[in-house]
Amino acid sequence: MAAGNETVVYLSEQVLVLCSCALSCAGSSLIVLTYVAWSDLRTTPRRLLVFLSVSDWLSAVSYAFGVWRVFRTDSLDCVVQGAVSTFANTSSFFWTVAIAVYLYVFIVRSSQRVADSLVLFFHLVSWGVPLAITVAAVCLNKIGYDASEVSVGWCWVSIHAPDRVLWMLLTGKIWEFLAYLTLPVLYILIKRHIYIAHAALSEYRPILANRPLSNSFSSMADMKLTLIPIIFIVLRIWSTVRFILLLAGSAARLNPVLVTLHGIGNTSQGAANCIMFVLLTRPIRTRLCAALCCCSKYRAGEQPSHGAPHTPLPGQDSSRQREEDSASRVGIDR
Template sequence: MEEGNRTVVYLAEQVVVLVSCGLSLAGSSLIIVTFLLWSDLRTTPRRLLVYLSLSDWLSAASYAFGVWKVFQTDSVDCVVQGSVSTFANTSSFFWTVSIAVYLYVLIVRCSQRGADSLEPLFHLVSWGVPLIVTVAAVSLNKIGYDASEVSVGWCWVRIHETDRVLWMLLTGKIWEFLAYLILPVLYVLIKRHIHKAHAALSEYRPILAQRPLAHSFSSMADRKLTLIPVIFIALRIWSTVRFILLLADSSARQSPVLVTLHGIGNTSQGAANCIMFVLFTQPLRTRLCNALFCCCCCCCSKCRAEAQDSHSAPHRQLLAQDTSSQREEEGTSQARTDR
């Protein structure tokens, strides 16, 4: 399994991770497209989700390039790919936490104005900090070939740098650890607040609280609030495990199963967000189904029209020939009559 200080990335692992990248690219694109298509969806939470999707799209694209190439040494494209993925991945952490902070201020603090006023700060932190960290790492020649020891073919922090652990922390891991801590706390506080509010509403308005539709929406929102930190941790934990195994100098970090899970986890955030916030959202799902249905109907109508045209074209041609022949015969007859 080991070839010096390098983790082998097998073809099957490449294929699986590339498929995961493709799904994430498609999911992130779908979130962005739905936001652009329907103006009533352009709320602040959705806009923050679009910024997160932009980061996830860029991250998945850079990871896909790295997995496809499976870099074997330092090169210009290795450094570029490692820089882009470092920036996008770190930005994704910040935007994920920013959405949680926004929902906390909006729901628990009951301050729409306060939550909306945080958006400029979110931009400053979520784009600025990753950019500063990435520029510093590239300037100091820290980004490059990492022998897939804490990646799956792509480039990150140079594996032979003496201070590689420090730069791995600065360019991703420390923000990942903070997200592990912050996200569950914020979403637990939000869920507690919602449950208390729902209990108070049930006490004073029992008829409304027992409505099936209201209960359905409440249950869906509750499941989403539970799933957001759970899915984030479930996807990202495998890269953390490999990082810890690297610190312990354990060969278990090179296990094909662990490498594959790491690749899937790091590249699936966009697909997971699409499933939660598009496919599991009834109004959006209905709109997408209607749009797909209309597209299919238009395509079928167009195909039928083209088929009818192609089928009737020979008949029209024969009719034109018959008409032309008839006119020639009439002309000949008229000429004979004149004589």
């Protein structure tokens, strides 16, 4: 399976991880494109999601290069790839937590002003801290070939660094552990606050019972609040398991299935975010379908009429459209 400490990365593992990287790049790009294309979707939470998507895109590209190359030595491109992936991956952790903090302040503390004032702080921390850590690691020659001990072909903390476990913590793992603790707590508090608010309005339920569409949006937002920390943990836990096995000196970290899950999990965040916040968000999904239909008609030789009024989709009247666009004003479904 492995020679010494080196983990063998098989071709099948490379293909699967490269596919995951491609999906993550496409998903992150789609999130950015929808934000740019439709100005009414440019809420603050979705803008934070765009910054997260930039980090995930950069991370997926750097990981794809590393998996494609499967480095064997401390070459210059190995160090560059390791530095980029370290910065992007750590930045992704910070932006993921930043979105949760923003939603907590906005919803639970009911203060949009305070929540918006945190955006500058989020930028300073989410870009500045990863950059400082990465620059320090590169300057101290801590980034390089790691024999895929806790990676899948790409470079990270050099296997030759005597304090590599410390630098593994500083360049990723400690922030990953903090995200595991912070995200569930924040989203549970948000869900609890929403549940209490709904319970307080129970006397109005007979009136609201005639509006099932509103209930469907609330259910979707509630589902996303549940899925965000779960998906993050499910995707990232495999790299954590390998890191713990490394600390324990266990050869189980070389298991091909675990290595494959690690590779796919670390490179799938962009694709997962796209599924939740684009494909499972009805207003955006409706617009994408309409855009694809227009493209299909144009390619078929039918010129779209720019002066014609917008025609709602079957079963979608103007009131429903307004309700879709106003659903989850904090950005979960916009």
